[in-house]
Amino acid sequence: MASTSVSRVLPASPQQVWDLVGGFDALPDWLPYIPESTALEGGRVRRLTNPDGDVIVERLVGFDEAGRNYTYAILQAPFPVTGYLSTLRVHAVAGRDDLAEVQWSGRFTPDGVSDAEAEELFAGIYRDGLAALHRALSV
Structure with a gap:
């Protein structure tokens, strides 16, 4: 099994960040790669569409409002992996009310690619996503 993690400190309070990213169906609000999200099964599943028309289906498997994090699994996607499980977390930055650290x-x-290739693919997605989140919070 392979894994990757990316974090970034953002110019907003943890609650402001969570208010933007904490909704499982909120990706289009801050992630340009996902312009469309449809909530299914009472909000436990999201059907995402990227600009190329590819469909990604993800299931919420854990949600902690107080801890500001959620975990999801990919059910369908054009990625060369199986058994994908991901967590998005918003942390406070010690001594700073105006900053938050987000970890994805x-x-x-990996399926048909090396561990390193799959890790770099998702590290890039996470880095680009957190950069987009930074831009959304800076508007």
Whole structure:
């Protein structure tokens, strides 16, 4: 099994960040790679569409409002992995009310690619996503 994790400190309070990212169906609000999200099964599943029309289906498997994190599994996607499980967390930065650290991590089994290739793919997705989140919070 392979894994990767990316974190970034953002110019907003942890609650402001969580208010933007904490909704499982909220990706289009801050992630340009996902312009469309449809909630299914009472909000426990999201059907995402990227700009190329590819479909990604993800299931919420854990949610902690007080801890500001959620975990999800990919059910369907054009990625070369199986068994994908990811967590998005918002942390406070010690001594700073105006900053938050967001950590996006995942573990998965590469399928047809090396561990390093799969790890770099998702590290890039997470880095780009957190950069987009930074831009959304800076508006």
